[in-house]
Structure formats: structure tokens, C-alpha cells
Amino acid sequence: MTIRFTLDGTVLEGEHTFGEDVAEHLSKVVNALHRSKRCVVVTGAGISVSGGIPDFRSANGLYNLVKDRYPSAVLKGKDLFDASLFRDPITTSVFYTFMAELKQVVSKACPTRTHEFVKSLDKDNKLLRCYTQNIDCLEERLEMCCDMTKKQDLRIVQLHGDLNNVICNMCRTLYPFDDVKRDSFREGTPPSCENCENLQVVRELAGKRAVAVGTLRPNVVLYNEHHTQGDQIAEVAAFDVKKRPDMLIVMGTSLKVVGIKRLVKELGKSVHSAAKPGTVLFINNADVGSHSEWDSVFDYHILGKTDDVVERLED
Known part of the structure; x- marks a missing residue:
């Protein structure tokens, strides 16, 4: 007992x-x-x-701040931590913007x-x-x-996972989550993976067929x-x-x-x-x-x- x-x-x-x-x-x-x-x-x-750092189960001020930028997005605060959000381009953009704002908050936390x-x-x-x-x-x-x-x-x-790094969704290369990447995420657009781009150049020079280039996302693990x-x-x-x-x-x-x-x-x-x-x-x-x-x-x-x-x- x-x-x-x-x-x-x-x-x-x-x-x-x-x-x-x-x-x-x-x-x-x-x-x-x-x-x-x-x-x-x-x-x-x-x-x-x-x-x-806000507790997302009891406070959603940060979510509301991001939601105002995407009024058409049908997304609850808890859904921002579920992998199903990647099925829709709008909710995907909301996720990246939210993570950029969260990174900003975390950088000032103690x-x-x-x-x-x-x-x-x-x-x-x-x-x-x-x-x-x-x-x-x-x-x-x-x-x-x-x-x-x-x-x-x-x-x-x-x-x-962690908010110190970002990771490529294809080759899994890690990069520091710096201000440049944060600013790109804030616009709802993930940057391309530099490692994938370099491999693409090498393949082109070797006369090989082109392959997809990955994009970066925060190195966090979502539900599902x-x-x-x-x-x-x-x-x-x-x-x-x-x-x-x-x-x-x-x-x-x-x-x-x-x-x-x-x-x-x-x-x-x-x-x-x-x-x-x-x-x-x-x-x-x-x-x-x-x-x-x-x-x-x-x-x-x-x-x-x-x-x-x-x-x-x-x-």
C-alpha cells in the first residue's frame, strides 16, 4: 500500500x-x-x-502561438508529438515551426x-x-x-531523443541544432541534408543515377x-x-x-x-x-x- x-x-x-x-x-x-x-x-x-520549459500536458501557450500561424491545421497539442503528423504537409509544417519555438525556449531555460x-x-x-x-x-x-x-x-x-541535434530522415547523419537550422524550421521548411547532397554530387560525377536527398528534423522520438x-x-x-x-x-x-x-x-x-x-x-x-x-x-x-x-x- x-x-x-x-x-x-x-x-x-x-x-x-x-x-x-x-x-x-x-x-x-x-x-x-x-x-x-x-x-x-x-x-x-x-x-x-x-x-x-512548459509542461505540455497542463499548458499550451507555445502551441497556441504556433497554431495562430497555421489556422487551417486540425491539430491538438498532444498530436505534435505523434508521428502521424507527417502524413499531412500542413501538420508537418506546424511540427517544424513548433520545434523551432521550443528550441528557442529551451535555449533560455536553466x-x-x-x-x-x-x-x-x-x-x-x-x-x-x-x-x-x-x-x-x-x-x-x-x-x-x-x-x-x-x-x-x-x-x-x-x-x-534530444533537442541538441537534428537528424537526416534518410541517412541518419546527425548535425548540431544551430540557429540556422532553427530559423529554417521556424518557416515550416526542413533544410536538406548536406551529407546526402554531397553523395548526390559524387554519384552524378560517377555517372550513376540520382537518389533522393534527405531532409533534417529534430532528433526527437515521437509517439508511434x-x-x-x-x-x-x-x-x-x-x-x-x-x-x-x-x-x-x-x-x-x-x-x-x-x-x-x-x-x-x-x-x-x-x-x-x-x-x-x-x-x-x-x-x-x-x-x-x-x-x-x-x-x-x-x-x-x-x-x-x-x-x-x-x-x-x-x-
């Missing part, structure tokens, strides 16, 4: 409220964190809101207190891995390794789309599950995506099945899903802003 409580001194159990002091429960969580040597963290959009908390776990040699649904790359600004090819140093697994690093991510996750982490902290996510739900449940089961069962903590502003789905996964759910909660955990 998950113990749900807020920092203001209220313990919640389902819809019933008990006038208990949270100090004892909070103390148990803090002690578990201090003892932890193999902590896994899973993060969502909620941890970046205070850094200046790592939050919660990002600093994850970094501190790493500094204290407590962090086994952090899996993030975010594409803002704020962890990289804290010099945390996100490179999947560096398995010994890898700390941040970007489940949905194959993740090019999916196999590598699965290998890392399987490794972490086998390492028997002694603590799992899930923060700032609504847990609506099937893949992330599966990952959290697998990691939670691993934490609880160790010789000395560890602690699984959920930190989020709101409840998610049915209690019956998560009661066997989470030991504690602290309702509140992640920045406020991690500050209390480090007091």
Missing part, C-alpha cells in the same frame, strides 16, 4: 485524510536515500517547469533544483542511472554524460515511431534491473506512456526483490492512474513540486 502525503503535514490514503504528522514518513525516505548506493531516477516534464539533486546523487556515487522523458538536455549543462556509446560514464538515458537507439536503451535498462538498485525515485511524470510505465514497474520490482528490499518513491504534483495499478510499485508518493520535495530530502 502506497503512503501518500504532502509536505504541509497531511497524510493521504485514497480519498481519506488522516491527521498524522508526515515527519516519520519523510524521515524514512531520507534515511533510505542516505543508505542508497544504487539509486535509479526516472524523470518527466514536471522537473523542468521551474526552469522555464537546470532546476531537481536537476541539481540528480547531479548531487551522481557526485555522491549514489546514482546508477537517470532515465528521462525530457528532450531539453538540461542535464548535459550539469556535465552529466548522455552519450550512449560511453557505457561506463553514461548517467542520463534520453528516452525520447521507432527509436533508433531503442535496442541500446533496452540493454542498459536490463543491466540496471539486474544490478538490483536499492532505490527508485520517479519524479515529475504523469506515467501515461506505456513504455515508461513498463520501465518503472520493472525497476520497482527489482528494488523490492533484493535481499534487503529498497524503497520506491514517487514525487509528483498530482495523483496518477488508479491506486490499484501503482500501490504495489510505490512505497511513498509525496505530492508536491519536485523542487520543494528534493530540497526537504537534502535538509
Whole structure:
């Protein structure tokens, strides 16, 4: 049974409220964190809101700004993260413009207190891995390794890609997401891939037939789309599950995506099945899903802003 409580001194159990002091429960969580040597963290959009990046499930101001430029587009905010948008040229243009505006917002954002908390776990040699649904790359600004090819140093697994790079839709070459590409996207038009163009020239000089030239898009993974690093991510996750982490902290996510739900449940089961069962903590502003789905996964759910909660955990 998950113990749900807020920092203001209220313990919640389902819809019933008990006038208990949270100090004892909070103390148990803090002690578990201090003892932890193999902590896994899973993060969502909620941890970046205070850094200046909107949570798209609760705020759609940026979407509306883009939608005004394409009044004929029949597209909901959540559809901007679904691969089906590429079936229509108008929604495709909306996507590119939206990503350009999002890149602008992210470039001005800052790592939050919660990002600093994850970094501190790493500094204290407590962090086994952090899996993030975010594409803002704020962890990289804290010099945390996100490179999947560096398995010994890898700390941040970007489940949905990143906004630091763009990728060719044909040859898969990566390029930095610089201002030139951002400005092209803002007009709703993706630039051509330089690598494909160079190959085209070489083929023409060799008298070979012309082939298609790819276009660039942000290096993000949309819903209903194959993740090019999916196999590598699965290998890392399987490794972490086998390492028997002694603590799992899930923060700032609504847990609506099937893949992330599966990952959290697998990691939670691993934490609880160790010789000395560890602690699984959920930190989020709101409840998610049915209690019956998560009661066997989470030991504690602290309702509140992640920045406020991690500050209390480090007091």
C-alpha cells in the first residue's frame, strides 16, 4: 500500500485524510536515500517547469502561438508529438515551426533544483542511472554524460531523443541544432541534408543515377515511431534491473506512456526483490492512474513540486 502525503503535514490514503504528522514518513525516505548506493531516477516534464520549459500536458501557450500561424491545421497539442503528423504537409509544417519555438525556449531555460539533486546523487556515487522523458538536455549543462556509446560514464538515458541535434530522415547523419537550422524550421521548411547532397554530387560525377536527398528534423522520438537507439536503451535498462538498485525515485511524470510505465514497474520490482528490499518513491504534483495499478510499485508518493520535495530530502 502506497503512503501518500504532502509536505504541509497531511497524510493521504485514497480519498481519506488522516491527521498524522508526515515527519516519520519523510524521515524514512531520507534515511533510505542516505543508505542508497544504487539509486535509479526516472524523470518527466514536471522537473523542468521551474526552469522555464512548459509542461505540455497542463499548458499550451507555445502551441497556441504556433497554431495562430497555421489556422487551417486540425491539430491538438498532444498530436505534435505523434508521428502521424507527417502524413499531412500542413501538420508537418506546424511540427517544424513548433520545434523551432521550443528550441528557442529551451535555449533560455536553466537546470532546476531537481536537476541539481540528480547531479548531487551522481557526485555522491549514489546514482546508477537517470532515465528521462525530457528532450531539453538540461542535464548535459550539469556535465552529466548522455552519450550512449560511453557505457561506463553514461548517467542520463534520453528516452525520447534530444533537442541538441537534428537528424537526416534518410541517412541518419546527425548535425548540431544551430540557429540556422532553427530559423529554417521556424518557416515550416526542413533544410536538406548536406551529407546526402554531397553523395548526390559524387554519384552524378560517377555517372550513376540520382537518389533522393534527405531532409533534417529534430532528433526527437515521437509517439508511434521507432527509436533508433531503442535496442541500446533496452540493454542498459536490463543491466540496471539486474544490478538490483536499492532505490527508485520517479519524479515529475504523469506515467501515461506505456513504455515508461513498463520501465518503472520493472525497476520497482527489482528494488523490492533484493535481499534487503529498497524503497520506491514517487514525487509528483498530482495523483496518477488508479491506486490499484501503482500501490504495489510505490512505497511513498509525496505530492508536491519536485523542487520543494528534493530540497526537504537534502535538509
